[in-house]
Amino acid sequence: MNKFIKSLGIVPSPLVFLTDVLCICCAALLAMFVRVEFDLQNSSVFEPKHYLIIPAIILAVRIFYFLVFRTPKIIVRYTSTKDVAKIFLACVVGSITLLIFNQISKIATQTYIIPHSIIVMEFFITMVSMVFYRLTFKMLYLETVNPAKLKKNIVIVGAGEAGIITKHTLDRDAQSKYNVLAFFDSDPNKIGKMVEDVNIIDYQQLDNYLKKNPVSFLIIAIQNLPAVKKSEIADIALQYNVKVLVVPPVVKWINGELSFKQIKKVRIEDLLERGQIVLDNNLIIKDLSNKTILITGAAGSIGSEIVRQVMKYNYKRLILIDEAETPVFYLRNECYQANGLKNIDIEIVNILDLVKMEEIMAREKPDVIYHAAAYKHVPMMEENVGAAIKNNVQGTRQLADLAVKYGVKKFVMVSTDKAVNPTNVMGASKRIAEIYVQSLNFQQDTTKFITTRFGNVLGTNGSVIPIFKKQIENGGPITVTHPDITRFFMTIPEACQLVINAGAMGNGGEIFIFDMGQPVKIYDLAVKMIKLSGLTLGKDIQIKFTGLRPGEKLYEELLANKENTIETKNSKIMIAKVRTYNYDEVVHEIDALIALKDEDPFAIVKKMKDIVPEYISKNSAFEVLN
Numbered sequence: 160m161n162k163f164i165k166s167l168g169i170v171p172s173p174l175v176f177l178t179d180v181l182c183i184c185c186a187a188l189l190a191m192f193v194r195v196e197f198d199l200q201n202s203s204v205f206e207p208k209h210y211l212i213i214p215a216i217i218l219a220v221r222i223f224y225f226l227v228f229r230t231p232k233i234i235v236r237y238t239s240t241k242d243v244a245k246i247f248l249a250c251v252v253g254s255i256t257l258l259i260f261n262q263i264s265k266i267a268t269q270t271y272i273i274p275h276s277i278i279v280m281e282f283f284i285t286m287v288s289m290v291f292y293r294l295t296f297k298m299l300y301l302e303t304v305n306p307a308k309l310k311k312n313i314v315i316v317g318a319g320e321a322g323i324i325t326k327h328t329l330d331r332d333a334q335s336k337y338n339v340l341a342f343f344d345s346d347p348n349k350i351g352k353m354v355e356d357v358n359i360i361d362y363q364q365l366d367n368y369l370k371k372n373p374v375s376f377l378i379i380a381i382q383n384l385p386a387v388k389k390s391e392i393a394d395i396a397l398q399y400n401v402k403v404l405v406v407p408p409v410v411k412w413i414n415g416e417l418s419f420k421q422i423k424k425v426r427i428e429d430l431l432e433r434g435q436i437v438l439d440n441n442l443i444i445k446d447l448s449n450k451t452i453l454i455t456g457a458a459g460s461i462g463s464e465i466v467r468q469v470m471k472y473n474y475k476r477l478i479l480i481d482e483a484e485t486p487v488f489y490l491r492n493e494c495y496q497a498n499g500l501k502n503i504d505i506e507i508v509n510i511l512d513l514v515k516m517e518e519i520m521a522r523e524k525p526d527v528i529y530h531a532a533a534y535k536h537v538p539m540m541e542e543n544v545g546a547a548i549k550n551n552v553q554g555t556r557q558l559a560d561l562a563v564k565y566g567v568k569k570f571v572m573v574s575t576d577k578a579v580n581p582t583n584v585m586g587a588s589k590r591i592a593e594i595y596v597q598s599l600n601f602q603q604d605t606t607k608f609i610t611t612r613f614g615n616v617l618g619t620n621g622s623v624i625p626i627f628k629k630q631i632e633n634g635g636p637i638t639v640t641h642p643d644i645t646r647f648f649m650t651i652p653e654a655c656q657l658v659i660n661a662g663a664m665g666n667g668g669e670i671f672i673f674d675m676g677q678p679v680k681i682y683d684l685a686v687k688m689i690k691l692s693g694l695t696l697g698k699d700i701q702i703k704f705t706g707l708r709p710g711e712k713l714y715e716e717l718l719a720n721k722e723n724t725i726e727t728k729n730s731k732i733m734i735a736k737v738r739t740y741n742y743d744e745v746v747h748e749i750d751a752l753i754a755l756k757d758e759d760p761f762a763i764v765k766k767m768k769d770i771v772p773e774y775i776s777k778n779s780a781f782e783v784l785n
Contacts (some may be wrong), residue, residue, distance in 0.1 A: 169632035176231040187214035199721035311375035318342035322380040390430040399692040446663035453478040453525035456532030464655040540585035541709040544760040551588035571662035576614040582777040583710025600668040602742040607667030614647030635700035647675035
């Protein structure tokens with residue numbers, strides 16, 4: 160029997176049609192038999208010919224509407240509630256038609272063609288039999304293809320609409336290997352009730368339930384669930400080796416319907432995201448509308464997201480600058496798909512190319528500059544001190560001077576938390592760049608210079624999460640520099656939204672710092688990523704401690720406390736209280752530093768420490784200069 164059902168596959172439409180016809184004929188005859196109380200000799204109700212005429216009339220009407228509603232085209236093994244509704248509607252319309260014919264017959268001949276009782280009974284028998292055989296075949300097929308004993312147990316967090324749709328999706332998909340055991344929800348109105356024979360249990364019981372029951376997967380089916388809550392659920396599940404899946408936002412459902420393949424493993428990024436940022440859109444619109452905007456480092460992780468954010472506003476013209484050809488190629492494609500490169504100019508140029516940069520500034524005369532171009536990798540800059548000075552210090556200074564020369568209204572510099580009490584060349588070079596643009600701000604009245612400072616950004620080139628993912632794919636080991644090292648994290652869109660908002664609210668001279676939330680222990684991050692991948696630490700994959708890299712420190716700082724910051728209208732953005740510098744003194748010191756850019760690295764670093772006294776090298780060859 161099982162082999163036969165499995166071999167049928169998709170039942171041909173003609174066979175479905177013939178089965179429906181058989182159901183109608185049987186329903187009509189059964190209704191007539193019931194009407195005469197199974198006494199076929201009772202001629203007071205029907206004459207013998209009626210046993211052919213009445214089923215024929217009913218069959219003709221039913222076939223017409225089944226063809227209109229295309230019920231024979233329904234794939235039996237995928238019969239859904241929508242399909243049942245379609246069959247019901249076809250049967251209702253057919254029965255109404257029969258009743259109308261009856262009334263016409265009564266008016267014309269004073270007799271009914273078909274007794275009303277038969278029409279009613281036939282409707283119910285036809286409806287039940289058609290739905291019954293479809294659902295029976297569907298259950299037999301699913302049990303044959305995917306036996307219950309082979310299914311893996313699953314629980315769904317969220318008994319709302321998304322949770323119920325998720326269950327329907329799992330039930331509908333023949334390849335689904337899941338058996339839904341329970342829903343979990345915190346709504347007291349739902350707890351203790353059932354959905355399609357599945358219990359809804361108090362969310363507080365999740366830990367205890369997973370401890371006592373063999374569950375393979377947990378699906379989070381709550382839309383817009385805060386990352387903190389997702390992380391809490393994931394932590395509970397992972398301690399019992401339960402894999403965590405997540406239902407995507409409704410806007411990502413294909414044609415408004417959830418498919419089984421869209422239910423994905425939860426990503427570590429999903430657990431580190433924070434609440435939605437509230438932006439001052441009116442202020443941003445006023446700041447960017449009808450403006451010519453130049454973005455450096457436009458093809459990088461941060462720069463390209465700033466481009467995406469800015470393109471949402473009514474800019475006049477976008478000038479995008481980067482020196483990396485392949486990333487620029489991808490950026491160009493993305494901009495072309497977004498708006499056909501309308502009012503967008505993309506240039507491959509190094510910001511150190513003073514002649515080319517001046518030519519662009521003179522031609523375009525931008526109103527706003529977002530300066531995201533920078534060398535940012537700590538170990539690389541420890542080994543290439545001159546490059547850090549050229550790009551991060553000299554490049555920023557040249558661009559800032561050009562901004563003043565060509566009347567730029569606002570210059571927003573993207574900095575880093577590593578500029579706070581720097582312990583490495585990269586952080587110190589960015590701090591020196593901050594000092595220059597801040598001192599220049601108070602030296603002239605043309606351009607407002609604003610600095611934005613934040614920590615690690617999820618998914619940027621070279622950030623820890625892509626590295627860990629690659630190491631997990633390769634079977635490990637995962638390399639962590641130190642068991643106690645911590646970092647702040649935020650998503651790329653979040654960081655760039657705050658950059659744009661801070662730039663819009665800035666009056667010049669501020670160093671804005673962002674609320675980065677709580678620091679994350681990198682070792683814990685690695686362990687969680689291993690578990691989310693379905694692997695076991697120590698068995699499937701190892702974690703290896705490699706020691707702090709040159710210039711690296713255990714804990715990043717943001718000066719994000721009340722003693723060192725000033726609050727703004729946006730709770731996510733604060734202004735750092737930092738020392739101000741005399742412009743002439745800064746120019747003198749930076750001139751001397753740039754003059755050393757091609758000299759001995761120790762001479763360069765010594766000069767950097769003179770400019771930034773709080774720069775104390777750690778785990779570096781330059782510690783001798785502290």
